[in-house]
Amino acid sequence: MTLPTTTIPGGAASTTPRRSTDNSRRAALPTSRRSDRHRWGTTVLLMLGALTVILPFYVTISMAFKTGEQAVEGEAFALPAPFSVEGFSTAWALTDFPRAFTISILITLATVIGTILLSAMASYAISRNWEKKAYRWAFYYLLAAMFLPFPVLALSQVKLTGMVELANPLGVALLHIMFQISFSTLLFTAFLRSLPAELEESARMDGASTAGAFWRIVFPLMAPMSATVGIFAFLKSWNDFMMPSLIIADPSLQTLPVIQEIFQTQFSNNYHVSFASYLMAMAPAIIAYVISQRWVLSGLTQGAVK
Amino acid sequence: MTTATTPPRTAEAPTGVSPRSRPAPRRRPRTDRVYLWFLLPTLVLFTLSITMPAAMGIFYSFTDSVGFGEFNFVGLNNYLVMFSDPAILSSYGFTIGVALCTVILVNVVALTLAIGLTSKIRAKTALRTIFVMPMVVSGIIIAFVFQFIFANTVPATAQALQLGVLEESILADPDLAWISIVLVTAWQAVPQAMLIYIAGLMTVPRDVYEASAIDGASAWKQLRSITLPLISGFVLINVIIGFKDFLGTYEIIVGLTDGGPGTSTRSVAMTIFSGFDNGDYAYQMANSTIFFLITLTIALIQLRLTRGNARI
Numbered sequence: 001m002t003l004p005t006t007t008i009p010g011g012a013a014s015t016t017p018r019r020s021t022d023n024s025r026r027a028a029l030p031t032s033r034r035s036d037r038h039r040w041g042t043t044v045l046l047m048l049g050a051l052t053v054i055l056p057f058y059v060t061i062s063m064a065f066k067t068g069e070q071a072v073e074g075e076a077f078a079l080p081a082p083f084s085v086e087g088f089s090t091a092w093a094l095t096d097f098p099r100a101f102t103i104s105i106l107i108t109l110a111t112v113i114g115t116i117l118l119s120a121m122a123s124y125a126i127s128r129n130w131e132k133k134a135y136r137w138a139f140y141y142l143l144a145a146m147f148l149p150f151p152v153l154a155l156s157q158v159k160l161t162g163m164v165e166l167a168n169p170l171g172v173a174l175l176h177i178m179f180q181i182s183f184s185t186l187l188f189t190a191f192l193r194s195l196p197a198e199l200e201e202s203a204r205m206d207g208a209s210t211a212g213a214f215w216r217i218v219f220p221l222m223a224p225m226s227a228t229v230g231i232f233a234f235l236k237s238w239n240d241f242m243m244p245s246l247i248i249a250d251p252s253l254q255t256l257p258v259i260q261e262i263f264q265t266q267f268s269n270n271y272h273v274s275f276a277s278y279l280m281a282m283a284p285a286i287i288a289y290v291i292s293q294r295w296v297l298s299g300l301t302q303g304a305v306k
Numbered sequence: 307m308t309t310a311t312t313p314p315r316t317a318e319a320p321t322g323v324s325p326r327s328r329p330a331p332r333r334r335p336r337t338d339r340v341y342l343w344f345l346l347p348t349l350v351l352f353t354l355s356i357t358m359p360a361a362m363g364i365f366y367s368f369t370d371s372v373g374f375g376e377f378n379f380v381g382l383n384n385y386l387v388m389f390s391d392p393a394i395l396s397s398y399g400f401t402i403g404v405a406l407c408t409v410i411l412v413n414v415v416a417l418t419l420a421i422g423l424t425s426k427i428r429a430k431t432a433l434r435t436i437f438v439m440p441m442v443v444s445g446i447i448i449a450f451v452f453q454f455i456f457a458n459t460v461p462a463t464a465q466a467l468q469l470g471v472l473e474e475s476i477l478a479d480p481d482l483a484w485i486s487i488v489l490v491t492a493w494q495a496v497p498q499a500m501l502i503y504i505a506g507l508m509t510v511p512r513d514v515y516e517a518s519a520i521d522g523a524s525a526w527k528q529l530r531s532i533t534l535p536l537i538s539g540f541v542l543i544n545v546i547i548g549f550k551d552f553l554g555t556y557e558i559i560v561g562l563t564d565g566g567p568g569t570s571t572r573s574v575a576m577t578i579f580s581g582f583d584n585g586d587y588a589y590q591m592a593n594s595t596i597f598f599l600i601t602l603t604i605a606l607i608q609l610r611l612t613r614g615n616a617r618i
Contacts, residue, residue, distance in 0.1 A: 019492040049419065050436045052493070056451045057439075059459065076459040118348045125344035138345060145356050147605040149554045151575040152594040155582060156359035156366075159373070178355045182347060210338040239444035241557045246579070257444045264450070264564075269455065276449050289442045293435045297501075300441065304501040 060282070063275035064088065071272035087276035094261045094267065095277055096252075101284075103169050104238060104256040111237035112172035112230045115180040119229065120222055122181070123188030124214055128197070139189065146182040148244060153236045158246050167249040175247065176237045184229040187303065190226040191220075228299040238285055340464065360598075367590045373587035384592035393569065394593060401573045404484055404491070405552035411492045412499050413544055419496065421533070441497040449561020452490045453477065456562070480570035483563050487571060490558050495551065499544045506540030507533070546608040550601060577587035 063071055064087050066082040071087070091097065122142065129135040161171040199221070200213040208216065219226075244255040260281060263274035289296055365382055371377035388394050423434055440448070457475045464472035476482040510533060518528055522588070557574040559565065564574040574597050581590030 038426050038428050040428070042422050042425055043429065043433075046419070046422045046427060046433050047429075049422075052431055053436050053439055056448060056455065057491075058334075058456060060451050063454075068384060074461070076455065103530040110312050118351075121344040125341040129341055135341075135345070138349060142348070142352060145352070147602050148356065148598065149362060149575075149601055151554060151556065151578045152363065152601075153356065153359040153597045154579060155373070155587060155590065155594075156354065156362040158582070159362070160359055161356075174351065175355055178352055181352055210340040211344075211616065214340075215346075235442060239442075241444065241446040241560075257446050260447055274450070275454075278451060281447055285442045285444075286439065289439065290435065293438075294431075296442075297434065297438060301501045301505055304498050304505070 026149040057286075060275050060279050063271055064279045065276075066272045068270065068272055071275075072269065075180065084272070085276075087270075087272035088280070090270070090273045091280065092275035093303070094262065094273065095256075097256075097277075098278060099252070100254065100256045100259045103253060106236045107169050107173045107176065107255060108234055110170075111180070112233045114177040115233040116226050116230055116241055118177060118182050119184035120219060120226065121214075121281045123185050123192055124218060126185070127192040131261050139185070142185050143182050145179070146186075150179065154242070154246055161247050162249070167247055167256070169244075169248060169253055172240075172244050172247050172255075173237075175243060176233070177239065180229075180233045180236060183232065183303075187225055187229055188222065191222060195221060203251050225302075227295065231296055231299040232303050235285070333481065339475045362455045363591045364595055366588050371588045372585040373582055377588070380588075384589050385596070387589070388592055388596065390483050393572075396569070397572050397577045398575050400484070400571065401553055401555070401575075403485055404555065404573070405549050407484075407488045408491045408495065408552045408555075409545055409548045411488060412495050412548055413541065416496045416499035416544070417503050417541075419500050420507055421529070423500075424504055424507045438497045439501060440494045443494075445494060445557040446561045449490055450495060452486070452493075453562050456486050477563055478567055480567045483567060483571050486553070486562050487559055490562060491552060491555055494558070495548065499548060501538055502544055503537070506537040512537045542611055543608070546604060546611070550604050550608070553597075553601065553604075 059076045062078070062080055063076060065083055065085065067080075067082060067084040067086060070080065071077070122138075126135050126139045157175060158167075161167045161175075166174065174220075195218065200217055203213040203217050204210075239257060240255075241257045245258045245261075248254055260274075260277060263270070263277065267273060366377075368379055368381060369377040370380050370383075385555050419437055423430065423437070427433070456477050461473050461475050461496055464470075476486055514532055514536075515528060518532060523531075554575055556579075559571055559573055559576060563571045565576050574593070578590050578597065581587045581593075
């Protein structure tokens, strides 16, 4: 949870040598580092720019660890004195954190797994039958949803989920998957295009069925793209506010981001409690990102460029 | 997007395999049933949860339904009323204005950062990690945090430094509240645009810069006459994707101003969501149909403009 703070200027500078060596090892161009000097001016400017990114996280962390009396002064930049975790325990109880966290995790897991499986299977069927009109149309049909923003569908979806008993976390997971299908199918079909069909055909010759060839040969080969698809599905689902707040009818089944609203309406002056709660809600995604950042960055880049 | 047109190549013309190693007639036997089972569940679920609501929305936009119970057909009435409704018109004006400002801000910042991060700097990985971080946090929570900063921290700091204008919270000013929305939306949207620009800058050959440096071109001249023309496709895609995304801005507005003060920062999406509360369900369905047509138009422009650009 304290990872973001340790990267404030001093921290960033101390980790500099190791990180930059890592980076030059990865660089495709064999740059002669002795002749080309590092641009210190640019580095310093970028570090100052990075402060605007870090600032809100710093405010969140410093406010979260204050006592109620210090927090109410509203001095965002002052360090917590005395250091207090009372905000966390209060927030934990107020939001019923374990329950909201579990619901959020379950929805996100279902979304990630469902998106990867359904769109991988659909993309495989489409890309291996591209010469058939029906499959081609299916592809464009799925793709069309990229142009349908959620607000356009929201009210009708609220109505429909209410009618079929899906005004709950399960319904949200299903809708999250369906909103990811277009983008994920696009990524997977692009990837399958670059995968030689000979691989599966040799498996077929050894007697494997189409499904067998997919699960044993093709699906494992799709792993890098599955990671990209999974990262995007995770971020969309874990951070979503609109859909759960509209679809989930029972407030006790609400997700972590939606539950934060209580600090706007009921407990608006307990800053240390609200910020502790925000921090607990943001931390899982940030920690996961910092731990796997190299992997996530390449995944995000792949997805962004498509 | 252009990838949409490329899949046929594998199916029809396998590359890198000599013709004689592959007897043509045996290449594709009959379609395996399995393919159908791979595709069908997705198609059915998709139709039920995306297509049906879309069709329902368009259907109800021609009625006077309040969201439940009986209703009558009213033809194009909802649409006609919409075009003279000041609340709707001002929400469109606000949304489009904010989207335009955000697009400009995001692209200037993202391109600057991308150029900085691809040049020879120290702590490259650490800096890149930090700059992407806004992408992984929830919009509504970050908006709550910024709401505190704009409402308390900025005025307090301004008072301490005697900055005059900034001493009042901009969130409380109907004429200035939109600025906070542009800033926070941009704060969160910069990483994605930046990653696209970084990918774009990687495609620019390094020796072009070396050659122009030998000719004595300044950094600004290099940016204008080498970098920008070479990555123009990426600029285009960032501008269009961004504009489309920012039109749908909702969470950040809810977290910062909740449409206020008054209704000065109500976006189209927020107006649509109010359809259930105010009992004008059918009316807001007409609104969302128009909103969809606008998004669709932008998307089609995007498709057309980027079709020639094989890289994206």
